Amino acid sequence: ATAASVTYMSLRRTDIELSAMTRPTNPKICHVFLPAFAAASTGCIANIFLKVVGELFATHGEMWQIAACLPFLATLGGAQLNYLNRGLRLYMQTVFFPIYSALLMLSNTVFGMIFFREYEALLDQGRWIGFAAGTALVVTGIVMFTLRRAEAKPRAPLSPNASSTTASSFNSPNADLWEPLCAQEKAEQPVLYESSISVV
Numbered sequence: 001a002t003a004a005s006v007t008y009m010s011l012r013r014t015d016i017e018l019s020a021m022t023r024p025t026n027p028k029i030c031h032v033f034l035p036a037f038a039a040a041s042t043g044c045i046a047n048i049f050l051k052v053v054g055e056l057f058a059t060h061g062e063m064w065q066i067a068a069c070l071p072f073l074a075t076l077g078g079a080q081l082n083y084l085n086r087g088l089r090l091y092m093q094t095v096f097f098p099i100y101s102a103l104l105m106l107s108n109t110v111f112g113m114i115f116f117r118e119y120e121a122l123l124d125q126g127r128w129i130g131f132a133a134g135t136a137l138v139v140t141g142i143v144m145f146t147l148r149r150a151e152a153k154p155r156a157p158l159s160p161n162a163s164s165t166t167a168s169s170f171n172s173p174n175a176d177l178w179e180p181l182c183a184q185e186k187a188e189q190p191v192l193y194e195s196s197i198s199v200v
Helices: 002-011 013-022 029-058 063-090 093-115 119-124 130-146 175-188
Strands: none
Touching: 002 013, 002 029, 002 093, 013 029, 013 063, 029 063, 029 093, 029 130, 063 093, 093 130, 119 130
């Protein structure tokens, strides 16, 4: 799935970047999902390698085993930062980071539980109901991002320095405060007169 996401992003890079620029506040969630999933999946595998290294240190494992994990850990960590920065470059932090965090939490929990066989204790003690409910809530939160609507366009700022715009053109209760300032600025501007003297 990670390879498919990376391949799709490489093939449709231009279209994805154009869509992100034209819809900054309401991007396509499927496009946001691609770098978020790539960063979360590589981060998940890096966290598993990191935990394996910690277990080897705790159990006094062989140094060659620890050294063999370090290149994979560094490569996966770099890939995670790469796709994380790519997602933050394309999309707003308030949109991208919650999806990335939710996917990272889900992937760490599920794949870590499978790799270290912690699901056996989960099933034996009957805690799978709470786990399933929590997973469903996280997935529901991700799906709710598809219901986002584009924000209204911001109004033009109130500025007394605009030469072609007066305070009366702004639909704001502060318009009365700008009128004397605009009048004073116009009065202080120097008036240039054309010379009527001609040289014979």
